[in-house]
Amino acid sequence: xxxxxxxxxxxxxxxxxxxxxxxxxxxxxxxxxxxxxxxxxxxxxxxxxxxxxxxxxxxxxxxxxxxxxxxxxxxxxxxxxxxxxxxxxxxxxxxxxxxxxxxxxxxxxxxxxxxxxxxxxxxxxxxxxxxxxxxxxxxxxxxxxxxxxxxxxxxxxxxxxxxxxxxxxxxxxxxxxxxxxxxxxxxxxxxxxxxxxxxxxxxxxxxxxxxxxxxxxxxxxxxxxxxxxxxxxxxxxxxxxxxxxxxx
Amino acid sequence: xxxxxxxxxxxxxxxxxxxxxxxxxxxxxxxxxxxxxxxxxxxxxxxxxxxxxxxxxxxxxxx
Ligand SMILES: [Fe+2]
Ligand SMILES: [Zn+2]
Numbered sequence: 001x002x003x004x005x006x007x008x009x010x011x012x013x014x015x016x017x018x019x020x021x022x023x024x025x026x027x028x029x030x031x032x033x034x035x036x037x038x039x040x041x042x043x044x045x046x047x048x049x050x051x052x053x054x055x056x057x058x059x060x061x062x063x064x065x066x067x068x069x070x071x072x073x074x075x076x077x078x079x080x081x082x083x084x085x086x087x088x089x090x091x092x093x094x095x096x097x098x099x100x101x102x103x104x105x106x107x108x109x110x111x112x113x114x115x116x117x118x119x120x121x122x123x124x125x126x127x128x129x130x131x132x133x134x135x136x137x138x139x140x141x142x143x144x145x146x147x148x149x150x151x152x153x154x155x156x157x158x159x160x161x162x163x164x165x166x167x168x169x170x171x172x173x174x175x176x177x178x179x180x181x182x183x184x185x186x187x188x189x190x191x192x193x194x195x196x197x198x199x200x201x202x203x204x205x206x207x208x209x210x211x212x213x214x215x216x217x218x219x220x221x222x223x224x225x226x227x228x229x230x231x232x233x234x235x236x237x238x239x240x241x242x243x244x245x246x247x248x
Numbered sequence: 249x250x251x252x253x254x255x256x257x258x259x260x261x262x263x264x265x266x267x268x269x270x271x272x273x274x275x276x277x278x279x280x281x282x283x284x285x286x287x288x289x290x291x292x293x294x295x296x297x298x299x300x301x302x303x304x305x306x307x308x309x310x311x
Pocket of ligand 1: 071
């Protein structure tokens with residue numbers, strides 16, 4: 001096993017983004033509203049960590065407070081931006097012309113391409129938990145696109161389900177990149193087979209897994225490379241893992 | 249001629265194209281852009297752009 005890095009949850013970057021002060025126009029919400037962001041990779045003011053992995057530049061574990069907190073309309077180019085809703089409801093508005101509501105297990109792939117803006121809001125009454133992933137595209141300034149889908153919790157139980165990438169049922173992406181989800185209700189061994197020479201990033205949403213002799217608990221993550229098969233030992237029921245395969 | 253991508257928003261700078269609408273002539277090298285220059289779309293500093301070797305989408309003028 002070739003381990004690129006192990007990133008304990010507490011060693012990620014942390015940003016607290018209140019809706020007032022310097023962020024007032026960027027962060028939506030009432031004056032007490034705020035977003036918390038744990039970044040696996042360097043992002044924004046957090047620049048002392050890991051720069052990225054393969055084509056992935058952002059893996060943000062974010063919580064939006066309720067009652068209108070979020071990101072106001074702001075521009076992007078090129079990056080392929082994905083959101084995976086863990087809890088609560090995300091209202092997504094983009095300049096492709098979509099206003100979308102995404103609940104638990106819903107996800108989208110927004111390719112900003114030649115230019116697009118989006119707003120991400122929690123207009124619900126409870127917290128919104130969401131994972132954001134940004135990926136470098138295979139081509140610059142492509143036509144923008146937006147697609148959404150839902151992870152089917154019953155069909156996806158106790159197996160590895162491809163959510164984004166080149167597989168039937170998954171949302172396509174113009175990059176050598178896959179996001180899969182492993183939800184296991186018992187201790188069990190799973191195998192992920194990346195296409196050579198891709199790397200694999202594993203992020204534990206909930207539960208406990210062991211990969212390459214590293215024990216990962218809630219919100220810990222790690223990256224491996226140079227493997228034909230990555231063995232994932234789930235150590236407890238209720239385990240939920242996001243698996244990101246990327247070209248290196 | 250190289251391309252650079254803003255890690256704050258994805259805005260791309262292409263040395264061959266420059267940014268005439270922002271006062272940077274085509275052919276301007278990245279190194280010749282002032283260090284205090286920021287992304288015109290999101291304000292991210294020049295130091296947080298990444299050099300990329302990604303081709304344009306077909307139909308975009310190749311450089
Ligand atoms: Fe954004
Ligand atoms: Zn920018």
